[in-house]
Amino acid sequence: MSNYKLDxxxxxxxxxxxxxxxxxxxxxxxxxxxxxCTDPGALSDIPAWCRINGHQIIDTKENNGVVVINxxxxx
Amino acid sequence: xxxxxxxxxxxxGGLDSLLAAKLMLEQxxxxxxxxxYTGFCVEGHTHAIRKKDSKKPKRNNALWSAEQLGIxxxxxxxxxxxxxxxxxxxxxYGANMNPCLDCKIFMVGKAKQWMQEKGFxxxxxxxxxxxxxxxxxxxxxxxxxxxxxxxxxxxRPLCAQNLAPTLPEREGWVDREKLxxxxxxxxxxxxxxxxxxxxEDYASPAGGCCFLTDKNYSNKLxxxxxxxNKKEYELDDIMLLKVGRHIRPAPHYKxxxxxxxxxxxxxxxxxxxxxxxxxxxxxxxxxxxxxxxxDEDIKQAARIAARFSxxxxxxxxTVKFTRLNGEETMLNVPPMSASEIKQEWYV
Numbered sequence: 001m002s003n004y005k006l007d008x009x010x011x012x013x014x015x016x017x018x019x020x021x022x023x024x025x026x027x028x029x030x031x032x033x034x035x036x037c038t039d040p041g042a043l044s045d046i047p048a049w050c051r052i053n054g055h056q057i058i059d060t061k062e063n064n065g066v067v068v069i070n071x072x073x074x075x
Numbered sequence: 076x077x078x079x080x081x082x083x084x085x086x087x088g089g090l091d092s093l094l095a096a097k098l099m100l101e102q103x104x105x106x107x108x109x110x111x112y113t114g115f116c117v118e119g120h121t122h123a124i125r126k127k128d129s130k131k132p133k134r135n136n137a138l139w140s141a142e143q144l145g146i147x148x149x150x151x152x153x154x155x156x157x158x159x160x161x162x163x164x165x166x167x168y169g170a171n172m173n174p175c176l177d178c179k180i181f182m183v184g185k186a187k188q189w190m191q192e193k194g195f196x197x198x199x200x201x202x203x204x205x206x207x208x209x210x211x212x213x214x215x216x217x218x219x220x221x222x223x224x225x226x227x228x229x230x231r232p233l234c235a236q237n238l239a240p241t242l243p244e245r246e247g248w249v250d251r252e253k254l255x256x257x258x259x260x261x262x263x264x265x266x267x268x269x270x271x272x273x274x275e276d277y278a279s280p281a282g283g284c285c286f287l288t289d290k291n292y293s294n295k296l297x298x299x300x301x302x303x304n305k306k307e308y309e310l311d312d313i314m315l316l317k318v319g320r321h322i323r324p325a326p327h328y329k330x331x332x333x334x335x336x337x338x339x340x341x342x343x344x345x346x347x348x349x350x351x352x353x354x355x356x357x358x359x360x361x362x363x364x365x366x367x368x369x370d371e372d373i374k375q376a377a378r379i380a381a382r383f384s385x386x387x388x389x390x391x392x393t394v395k396f397t398r399l400n401g402e403e404t405m406l407n408v409p410p411m412s413a414s415e416i417k418q419e420w421y422v
């Protein structure tokens with residue numbers, strides 16, 4: 001299991017989701033990915049994408065317009 | 076027990092594609108969705124840039140549809156490939172800069188490619204005969220089939236009974252009798268069907284999913300191409316057309332003036348790509364400058380930006396102009412009056 005980071009700041013929906021999707025496709029089940037975004041919609045979209053595709057949201061944080069989402073890659 | 080046949084559904088986030096996919100799931104077909112991001116898509120998030128719209132639900136409707144259906148959704152970035160569709164549409168544009176027929180042909184063609192790569196059996200769309208003037212006319216539906224290369228692997232469940240049977244129907248993968256015969260612009264049948272499936276809060280039916288169908292947006296795109304003297308764009312170009320007031324006081328430069336705080340924040344992300352104008356003596360918008368400005372232009376641009384600040388009635392407003400190389404110039408300028416800003420400057 002490894003930890004990875006993805007910078008998706010300054011991109012608007014659905015680019016943060018697409019960037020997350022493309023990064024997750026390179027990772028292994030159990031890997032942790034931290035995604036940083038500035039589009040507040042990512043707070044709903046990335047968790048929705050994870051639910052649909054079998055990945056787990058560990059936590060989400062929003063501070064001063066910056067959204068940080070940690071997810072665990074599913075099988 | 077045999078393995079279910081697999082269909083890839085084009086999921087736009089609207090009602091029709093939601094219903095088409097649901098009809099296939101009801102027949103035991105394994106369905107996965109694909110959604111294409113062209114850069115011109117109208118999404119809640121684009122509107123959410125503007126603070127006044129911040130109470131609108133910030134959701135991606137394609138993801139929402141997939142979640143309602145319980146299917147996987149694959150969002151494909153086709154920004155670069157799609158440029159040729161917008162710039163050189165073989166079948167021309169619709170009422171504005173919308174190349175709807177070429178767009179549909181392109182997307183179905185991409186879906187076929189995806190289907191083959193992933194080992195799926197056929198493609199479904201939510202098209203309905205006669206619902207839209209360009210891409211869903213009865214005489215043009217076969218054009219999509221032919222030019223996309225999808226041939227009889229393209230099934231349109233909502234209007235299939237009005238069309239010749241496709242391979243999935245002829246082979247008995249799906250029961251044609253359970254497909255529908257919707258046609259025309261009347262949305263009531265779709266709404267009634269949505270109700271039977273328990274779908275509520277779906278995105279506004281039909282249309283409005285692409286900025287290229289919008290007259291104001293299309294005018295800005297045409298202006299961009301005219302100013303550059305060539306038809307080309309990058310993603311940032313078409314994103315910025317969605318934001319702010321666009322004012323072209325002279326052929327060689329354009330101002331993008333934010334309208335409120337949300338747009339200020341968004342435009343702030345482009346400081347490294349554009350010269351900027353900030354209002355220092357009053358609250359006011361951030362303005363991006365697209366083009367090279369001489370000293371007289373800077374003064375004119377500063378006066379225009381000042382017009383949209385809270386100092387619009389003041390005798391003088393202090394403005395900071397920052398060039399792309401970081402060089403700063405402070406100016407004190409009288410804001411333009413409303414009548415001085417010519418109507419034809421607004422793009």
